[in-house]
Amino acid sequence: MPNCIKCGAALPSGAAFCPACGKKQVSVVPRPRSRRTRPSGTGSVYRRGKTWECAYVHGYVVQEDGKVKAIRSVKGGFPTKKAALEYLPTLTQEPPRKIPALQDLYSIFTHSRSYEEIVRKDKYTIAWNKVKRLWFRRIDRITSFDLQDTMDSVAETYDTCKDIKNLFSKLYQLAMRDQFVSLNLSKFLELPPAKAEERKPFTAEEVKLLWKDYLAGNWWTGYALLMIYTGMMPGELLGARKDEIHWTEKQIIGAGIKTEERKQTPIVLADFLLPVLEDLCTHTPGEKLISINKDNFYDTFYATLARAGTRRLTPYSCRHTAATTLALENVPPSVIQKVMRHAKFSTTEKYIHVSVDPMLEAVNKLPQSSREGKENCSA
Numbered sequence: 001m002p003n004c005i006k007c008g009a010a011l012p013s014g015a016a017f018c019p020a021c022g023k024k025q026v027s028v029v030p031r032p033r034s035r036r037t038r039p040s041g042t043g044s045v046y047r048r049g050k051t052w053e054c055a056y057v058h059g060y061v062v063q064e065d066g067k068v069k070a071i072r073s074v075k076g077g078f079p080t081k082k083a084a085l086e087y088l089p090t091l092t093q094e095p096p097r098k099i100p101a102l103q104d105l106y107s108i109f110t111h112s113r114s115y116e117e118i119v120r121k122d123k124y125t126i127a128w129n130k131v132k133r134l135w136f137r138r139i140d141r142i143t144s145f146d147l148q149d150t151m152d153s154v155a156e157t158y159d160t161c162k163d164i165k166n167l168f169s170k171l172y173q174l175a176m177r178d179q180f181v182s183l184n185l186s187k188f189l190e191l192p193p194a195k196a197e198e199r200k201p202f203t204a205e206e207v208k209l210l211w212k213d214y215l216a217g218n219w220w221t222g223y224a225l226l227m228i229y230t231g232m233m234p235g236e237l238l239g240a241r242k243d244e245i246h247w248t249e250k251q252i253i254g255a256g257i258k259t260e261e262r263k264q265t266p267i268v269l270a271d272f273l274l275p276v277l278e279d280l281c282t283h284t285p286g287e288k289l290i291s292i293n294k295d296n297f298y299d300t301f302y303a304t305l306a307r308a309g310t311r312r313l314t315p316y317s318c319r320h321t322a323a324t325t326l327a328l329e330n331v332p333p334s335v336i337q338k339v340m341r342h343a344k345f346s347t348t349e350k351y352i353h354v355s356v357d358p359m360l361e362a363v364n365k366l367p368q369s370s371r372e373g374k375e376n377c378s379a
Contacts, residue, residue: 004018055073104128124167147189213307222277224315230325242288275379
């Protein structure tokens, strides 16, 4: 039996008014919800105050904090729902993408997995600092002329230009991957001719001049002596850290470059070199063995040679001096190969420079009986 909607008294069946309070009884029929007429994913239209708005979700992105953010396009201010519905298909089109500048691509490159696997990261850092004029240019607005002009104005040597070209190539590969550009313009860059530079070792007299300069109080000369007596490459010296020096074992472990095997192969230290290395660590602040970049290192190295009175040889000549000196001291080839940390002795041979005099001295040491036997055979 139904009850009155006001006083709650029992009502006769079919009564329109309550016999107790006289309240008219109104039956509330639930209003059916309108069914969605447009399919899901086509956008939405809704009222916002006195006007209508339409919105469309293009997708979702995960932000750095882990939260998911919707990429939405919204348009409002329509006087009627019909007007908003008519405009909705316009929102479903892809929104215009932001074309990255060169610095945006460099940031992506330096945070990529491929960058982490690069051993000589300093080459890309130096190359990047040389092309500052293009940092804020959109990648799609950079021309091949811009690349060539920038490279020619900031670099002269083949190696430096090659590093810049490699950097541009990496950045254009990223831009092509995301379809910001369709062509890798770096492949059109023209490099200067590579000079076939003959790397000669320091003579014994020149090594004495370097020692004399070091003992005169020029502690930086110790870096040249360190490379001469260890065979360290300039890149290894620039990347070496003080915590990689094992004083008791007389080794530097972890400073090797180019291959993982070379990185783990120790750089051995002579006893007389330990005080020099300690002196270098004392004069150099920070964690690294040398606190200087590549360009300043080369400038200081050449200035050191000029002050000491030697020829203007390259830092790599120190490594050639190490291999040549060991060979002249009749050190077994296998040991020289290990000191130089080469995978093959054929590579080590390129670092050994023996003049004619030691060669003549060696052949003159052949036993007399061998030559007599040869003459008898000829007869």
